[in-house]
Amino acid sequence: MSEVKHHEVVMIGAGPSALAAAVYTTRENIESVLIEKSVIGGLAAITDLVDNYPGFEKGISGLDLSQKLQAQAERFGAKIELDEVTAIEDGGDEKIVKTLEGEYRAKAVLIATGSDYKKINVPGEEEYYGKGVHYCATCDGAFYNDKKLVVVGGGNSAAQEALFLTRFASHIDILIRSDWKASDVLIEEIEKHGAITVHKGVATNEIVGENNQVTKVLGKDKSGQSLEFPTDGVFVFVGLYPNTKFLNSSNIELDDRGFIKTDANLMTTMPGVFASGDVRSGATMQIASAVGEGATAALKIRQYLEGR
Amino acid sequence: MSKQITVYTTNNCAYCVMVKKYLSSKGHQYDEVNVELNPDRRQEVMDISGARTVPVTVITDGRGQKQVAIGPNYGLIASALA
Numbered sequence A: 001m002s003e004v005k006h007h008e009v010v011m012i013g014a015g016p017s018a019l020a021a022a023v024y025t026t027r028e029n030i031e032s033v034l035i036e037k038s039v040i041g042g043l044a045a046i047t048d049l050v051d052n053y054p055g056f057e058k059g060i061s062g063l064d065l066s067q068k069l070q071a072q073a074e075r076f077g078a079k080i081e082l083d084e085v086t087a088i089e090d091g092g093d094e095k096i097v098k099t100l101e102g103e104y105r106a107k108a109v110l111i112a113t114g115s116d117y118k119k120i121n122v123p124g125e126e127e128y129y130g131k132g133v134h135y136c137a138t139c140d141g142a143f144y145n146d147k148k149l150v151v152v153g154g155g156n157s158a159a160q161e162a163l164f165l166t167r168f169a170s171h172i173d174i175l176i177r178s179d180w181k182a183s184d185v186l187i188e189e190i191e192k193h194g195a196i197t198v199h200k201g202v203a204t205n206e207i208v209g210e211n212n213q214v215t216k217v218l219g220k221d222k223s224g225q226s227l228e229f230p231t232d233g234v235f236v237f238v239g240l241y242p243n244t245k246f247l248n249s250s251n252i253e254l255d256d257r258g259f260i261k262t263d264a265n266l267m268t269t270m271p272g273v274f275a276s277g278d279v280r281s282g283a284t285m286q287i288a289s290a291v292g293e294g295a296t297a298a299l300k301i302r303q304y305l306e307g308r
Numbered sequence B: 001m002s003k004q005i006t007v008y009t010t011n012n013c014a015y016c017v018m019v020k021k022y023l024s025s026k027g028h029q030y031d032e033v034n035v036e037l038n039p040d041r042r043q044e045v046m047d048i049s050g051a052r053t054v055p056v057t058v059i060t061d062g063r064g065q066k067q068v069a070i071g072p073n074y075g076l077i078a079s080a081l082a
Helices: A016-027 A062-075 A137-144 A156-165 A184-191 A287-306 B014-025 B039-049 B074-081
Strands: A004-012 A032-036 A079-082 A085-091 A094-099 A103-111 A115-117 A148-152 A171-176 A196-200 A202-210 A213-221 A226-230 A233-236 A240-242 A273-275 B004-009 B031-034 B056-060 B066-070
Touching: A004 A016, A004 A094, A004 A287, A016 A032, A016 A062, A016 A287, A032 A103, A062 A079, A062 B014, A085 A103, A103 A287, A137 A156, A137 A233, A137 B014, A137 B039, A148 A156, A156 A171, A156 A184, A156 A233, A171 A202, A171 A213, A184 A196, A213 A233, A273 A287, B004 B014, B004 B039, B014 B074, B031 B039, B039 B056, B039 B066, B056 B074, B066 B074
Parallel strands: A004 A032, A004 A103, A032 A079, A103 A273, A148 A171, A148 A233, A171 A196, B004 B031
Antiparallel strands: A085 A094, A094 A103, A115 A240, A202 A213, A213 A226, B004 B056, B056 B066
């Protein structure tokens, strides 16, 4: 594809924030296209259970929630294209969004690219990626029926996904560098679960394997004592980093952790370019917040378009 | 010459849903092997991909040549089906 496509609004990403924004824009006949490089629904889509999104009294699977958001946005005319944005430039009246397959031009742009799971950057992590080191429990958990697993991390994602993995694994060791950051509800559920052992104050130092298979995780406790955790696989959930690498060549200002700075109207330092959800500096990393910010961004985009 | 497509999946894998949607949107038919429902076929996909992950998309041409895309690798899938 090499032709230039002109749109009213281009949204980069198709996670909950962009999908919510698209519901608002397209419902008011503001033509919008969403560009997604990986999975519609973003990180939410690969989350086993979303238990704190309002309106679902029994919780809802991340995949189901994503599909409902997508269906709602598409009902009003949102278009979703699978492509990867590589750069964004200020073309004055039109913003130029460059992708692997071509170029989009839009009167306004919403960046809602969300965040991704951080790596722990220890020996063995890259070598055994996909072969024993994983970042998606709902994708890869089924390969560990009756196996031992290690989960690294102490936040909500680590806790929720460890609980999901108990469907398959015979036992799970959770390694937390300091202390829990997960919600009390999840911690209580884990602590009463017979198949999970929690190790707080343990740093993960190396993932070891042989014959192309992970065999153990090496760690160290706070006193410096070395520890070994025999395992068949490792699932890592140690926090999030923003998907903003494609902005490196733009003049959109980021904070010191790489999240996008916005003003009170959710506009970035490039006029006509807005940001919402997990990728925005100050985001709370909650699906409900991302959806709320998406709705707000859509209303601010409408104001911006009307005032041009 | 038509190509045979097999997508290995699990029950709750959002990336698998995306790959299936991508193939359908391009008008391709495919066979799905859910390795969570068919645990006896887990080793098969591990042997093909060298990994314990899904989605794995296997595209076999008329001469039996296979191309394997691990994850939502739409670029590789598109070029294998071109």
